[in-house]
Each structure stands twice: as structure tokens, then as C-alpha cells.
Amino acid sequence: MRPPRSATPPAPHRRRPPRTHTPPGTTVSVGLADHGTEVELQVADDGPGVPEELQSEIFDRFVRSDDGRARTAGGTGLGLAITHAVAAAHHGRVELDSRPGRTVFRVTVPRGREPDGSAAAPDDSAVLRAGGGRGA
Numbered sequence: 001m002r003p004p005r006s007a008t009p010p011a012p013h014r015r016r017p018p019r020t021h022t023p024p025g026t027t028v029s030v031g032l033a034d035h036g037t038e039v040e041l042q043v044a045d046d047g048p049g050v051p052e053e054l055q056s057e058i059f060d061r062f063v064r065s066d067d068g069r070a071r072t073a074g075g076t077g078l079g080l081a082i083t084h085a086v087a088a089a090h091h092g093r094v095e096l097d098s099r100p101g102r103t104v105f106r107v108t109v110p111r112g113r114e115p116d117g118s119a120a121a122p123d124d125s126a127v128l129r130a131g132g133g134r135g136a
Helices: 016-020 052-057 067-073 079-089 124-130
Strands: 028-034 038-045 093-099 102-110
Touching: 079 093, 079 102
Parallel strands: none
Antiparallel strands: 028 038, 038 102, 093 102
16 A cells, blocks of 8 residues: 555644643644655644653653653553654654753654655645644
């Protein structure tokens, strides 16, 4: 099965985690950028950040930054591991840059290819579906 014409990055696991893993009043922003051969989804917030000791393993299965809060909110510690696995399956990558007051998750995947091997043209409808807009 051929991937969609325009690669759309997996959302770091949809909408619930920013609300679940940041304190009230935290600003969360989401952006999508077309870098020609790659598409990048960026989720940033101005919350407390991912603890430094967890940053090297944050994309592993069952890792939680706050076990108590994750349990009460129903988190399993799989969201970022799934995001990482989906990005890797599409020859992409997931990156974290975090410090108190600024955390950024970036999911970057290559743009899809046409049957002749040329880069696929952007397809706005795919971006809207991935973002939860029309067609979701």
C-alpha cells in the first residue's frame, strides 16, 4: 500500500496530553511547516518542561513524567512512544527540546512520493485531517 501523497506527521498523541501534562494557564501552540522534502509538526508550551533525567528516555514505552498525575488522568506512558514509532515507520524523527518555560516537540517526516519518484505536491486536505479539522 502506497503512503498518502502528502506525508502528514503523527500528532504527539492528539489533543489531550498538553492539557494533561501541563499546569493550568500554560500556553500550548501547534505549528505545521513545509520544508520542501519534509513536513514538520511542532508542539510547544511554556510549562515546567520535561525533567532533564527523563529527556533521554521520554520516547520509550511506559515512561511518565509524573506517575501520580498520569495515573489519575488515565495516561499509560505510550503516547510519545507511539508517536516515535509512527514517525520512524515513515522514515521520520521526533525531537524534544525542553527546559523550564519552553518545551518543543518536533515530528518531522519526509514528504510523500509520486509513483514516478518525484516529490508529492502539498495536499492541504491531508494537513487538515491530521490536525483534526475537516475530514477528521
